[in-house]
Amino acid sequence: MTKRYLITVSILGMLAMLMIIFELQVLLGKIKPQSLIIFNLGIAVQLFQTSALLAMTFMNRYVSRSNLRASYYFFVVGTVLFSGSLYVKATEEITNLIIGITGKVMLLGAVILFIGWFIVLFTGATYKHKKRAIHNQ
Numbered sequence: 052m053t054k055r056y057l058i059t060v061s062i063l064g065m066l067a068m069l070m071i072i073f074e075l076q077v078l079l080g081k082i083k084p085q086s087l088i089i090f091n092l093g094i095a096v097q098l099f100q101t102s103a104l105l106a107m108t109f110m111n112r113y114v115s116r117s118n119l120r121a122s123y124y125f126f127v128v129g130t131v132l133f134s135g136s137l138y139v140k141a142t143e144e145i146t147n148l149i150i151g152i153t154g155k156v157m158l159l160g161a162v163i164l165f166i167g168w169f170i171v172l173f174t175g176a177t178y179k180h181k182k183r184a185i186h187n188q
Contacts, residue, residue: 052116056108059127063101070094070138078142086141093137100130100164107171118174125167133160 074090082090104126111119136157143149150156 052111052120053108056104056111056123059123060101060105060108063097063104063127063130067094067097067101070097078145081145082141083144086144089137090141093134093141096137096164097130097134100126100134114174114178118170122167122170122174125163125170129160129162129164129167131160132156133164136160 070090071094074087074094078087078090104123107119107123107126136153139146139148139150140153140157
């Protein structure tokens with residue numbers, strides 16, 4: 052579980068960094084400022100969700116693994132759909148790739164991310180701390 056989470060986090064983080072490099076090297080000056088804002092929102096969401104996934108990686112000893120696994124999948128899928136659709140939307144003017152369902156995919160990704168965060172809320176609300184035995188030496 053931890054290994055898969057760390058691999059996923061590293062891939063999402065590296066992809067976010069590649070998107071930053073792509074913006075700086077390719078997009079600046081070639082797309083409208085509004086499109087850059089949309090692109091940067093995609094990067095920000097991806098980095099934020101990647102950070103959340105990194106934190107979740109080390110929570111598996113403390114919270115329900117099934118809840119953690121569910122929120123993990125919702126976060127990964129939601130991030131790909133939401134940030135990916137923002138990247139596509141932002142670069143339409145230079146790629147000439149106009150996908151009519153981008154807005155719907157973006158909304159679906161946002162809803163999936165919301166569900167992932169709701170699972171985290173539920174996990175926190177139902178969390179029962181397990182006291183560790185203190186051993187006197």
